[in-house]
Amino acid sequence: MTQLKKISVNELAVGMYFSGFDGPWIENPFWRSKFLIEHAADVSRARSAGFEFCWIDISLGRDVIAASQVEEGVEPVAVAPAAPITPEEEYRQELGEALRLYESAKESTQLMFKQARLGKTLDVERCQDLVEEIAASVTRNSNALLSIIRLKRADEYTYLHSIAVCTMMVALARTLGMDNTACKEAGLAGYLHDVGKAFIPLEVLNKPGKLTDQEFRIIQRHPVLGYEYLSGFAGVPDYVLDVCLHHHEKIDGSGYPGRQQGNQIDLYSRMAAVCDVYDAITSDRSYKTAWDPAESLARMASWNGHFDRPIFLTFVKTLGIYPIGSIVKLRSGRTALVIRQNHKDLTKPVVKAFTTTLSIEALESEIIDLSSPDQEDVISERSGQDWIRSNGLVLDSLKALVEGSDSAGVPAP
Structure with missing residues (x-):
């Protein structure tokens, strides 16, 4: 009892x-x-x-x-005083907790899409509880969960995309200076934004080749289908309905389904438009390989009229100029994988640097903090994804970091 x-x-x-x-x-x-x-x-x-x-x-x-x-002579249980936790230990612990949260969220989100596909009732309270846990993790250390959401396969994209967008919406809201309530609202809207894809035929949703015009029109129905599904439940807030319906709108009015433009588009929907596209283009899909994260931000910056500019710039500040998972070239000639941000200097993240052979085979690696006073190496250019993709080192390196095999000597965030 x-x-x-x-x-x-x-x-x-x-x-x-x-x-x-x-x-x-x-x-x-x-x-x-x-x-x-x-x-x-x-x-x-x-x-x-x-x-x-x-x-x-x-x-x-x-x-x-x-x-x-x-x-009365009762011997107290001896308890050692709580030792202060170092930033490195705290980050390593948060990585483990973020991984457990991510695995739990995967199961919950798979179930949510399955129930939606069957027309069953949405468990709004369960969704809110999950978003609160994600928001708490981002509040403690956004680097940890932002690292974990990189670990998704193409066949898991639809439901893991919801978790990723939720996480980035919370992180973006925090950078924008929103209060705790607004951060959770943004997260819930991001989590449910793509529920309409549960009603798109899987042969269209997961088609490996280019979509026909008719198939693309079917895909474009998912915001309306999601909106109609969520509208059937009394506990779904209006801001969630709005993001579900309008996350594909563009600032210049060329988006869908409402061709809204500028400030006609709700704030959360403008935020979701950025998070949704970024996660889509940096993820492996059935019909394409992922773009490098830093290269993706550079391309998104060139799409005039697509995103709310101040929100996009804040998003860049949230993820860093070289987001987690980016591949960069160092002045030393080594290729490196960005594994953590230094929020005090976004040009100098924590990276895993690789020494390679002429055939681009990794010989050895080390984790270095480019912001360290005694560190002379610097990023010289974005490297793109070809080398790292061919060797499978993005997922392997991030998994090793999460599992602790790379933890020794990892600089604190």
């Missing part, structure tokens, strides 16, 4: 079953709302979160040792 007890956050210790802070969930530094505290690092993170009180479940974990118990 649950036995909740309110305690001071300073009394929190390893062995207690944490059941939430006495405050807003969005500011929770953990992606789980309830769990057994097994590491001193979790205690340290809880104490630095800014809350005065929290809840523990004494039926599932240890209780606070009261002063009266000590007077």
